[in-house]
Amino acid sequence: LQNLVSFYKIKQPSGNFVEIGSGSNLYPIFAALPYANKIDVLELGKQNLTYLANQFISFDPIWQLWIDFLKEIDPIYSIDFHHQFKDKVVIKRGSLFDLSENIYQLASMHFVAESISQDLDEFYLANKKFVLSLTSNRIFCASFMEGSEGYSSPGSFFPAVKITSNEIEQSLKPFSDELAIQRIHMNKGVVRKGHTGMLLALGNRK
Numbered sequence: 001l002q003n004l005v006s007f008y009k010i011k012q013p014s015g016n017f018v019e020i021g022s023g024s025n026l027y028p029i030f031a032a033l034p035y036a037n038k039i040d041v042l043e044l045g046k047q048n049l050t051y052l053a054n055q056f057i058s059f060d061p062i063w064q065l066w067i068d069f070l071k072e073i074d075p076i077y078s079i080d081f082h083h084q085f086k087d088k089v090v091i092k093r094g095s096l097f098d099l100s101e102n103i104y105q106l107a108s109m110h111f112v113a114e115s116i117s118q119d120l121d122e123f124y125l126a127n128k129k130f131v132l133s134l135t136s137n138r139i140f141c142a143s144f145m146e147g148s149e150g151y152s153s154p155g156s157f158f159p160a161v162k163i164t165s166n167e168i169e170q171s172l173k174p175f176s177d178e179l180a181i182q183r184i185h186m187n188k189g190v191v192r193k194g195h196t197g198m199l200l201a202l203g204n205r206k
Contacts, residue, residue: 001066003182004031004108004141005074007202011139015105018042018133020096021112024051026059026085027066028108028141033084034076036106042094052091058082096126099133107134110143113171118150118159120167127171134205140176143184144168147196160195168201179203 008031017036019029022043032039043049059067059082070077096112113126131140148160161167165181172179184198 001027001031001069002073003184003200003202004028005070007139007141008032008035009074009076013106013139015138016040016103017106017108018099018104020099020107020109020130022052022110023048025110026055026063028110029085029089030063030066030070030077030081032106032108033081033088034079036088039089040104041089041091042096042099043091044093044095049091049093056086056089059085096129099129101132102135104133105135105138107131107138107140108142109140111145113142114144114148114161114163115150115158116161118161120161120163123161123163123167124171127168128175131172131175131205136206137177137204139202139204142168142172142201144199144201145195145197146199149195165199168199172201172203175206176203177206 013035015037017032017039019039019041022029022041029039029041041052043052067081107130109130113123116122116126130142134140144163145160146164147162149162150158150160168181180202182200184200
């Protein structure tokens with residue numbers, strides 16, 4: 001979140017944004033709220049869509065920690081988060097692979113492209129669709145689990161592509177300029193077993 005805030009402060013984005021596959025994570029949306037005219041949140045999972053819809057009524061209490069953090073680190077976040085969320089966010093059911101090109105002025109995607117399947121070609125296609133959803137010279141931010149091999153949840157296995165910064169660069173570089181890939185430092189190590197770290201890609205569409 002700190003890295004996103006720093007990136008947005010430097011780039012000062014504006015216009016219509018897209019948040020792809022947010023699931024139940026609101027913090028990337030919070031980071032973009034003061035800059036956006038509108039944020040389309042593209043999500044496919046039914047349970048995630050229900051969760052997001054419920055946030056229009058009131059935020060889950062856990063999100064206050066993230067809001068407080070944002071207010072502390074940058075005065076641009078001295079806003080009414082829930083009012084802006086209701087005013088600017090549009091929840092859309094849909095797939096990353098169905099995204100149109102040349103639509104948005106900022107694209108954000110976190111832990112999605114590498115978690116769709118175990119097919120590396122799908123990872124490359126997902127990142128291509130992601131970047132090309134932007135109009136020319138507009139910025140993107142994307143987070144990835146490095147070295148993830150998927151994980152099990154009761155009754156289900158959720159696949160992932162085992163990627164490194166190399167695959168991220170190769171998949172994004174053909175469509176982007178000023179690409180920077182940052183390793184996210186985690187005080188307590190990895191989030192869960194089965195991956196080797198977190199990487200954040202920042203750049204803009206050519």
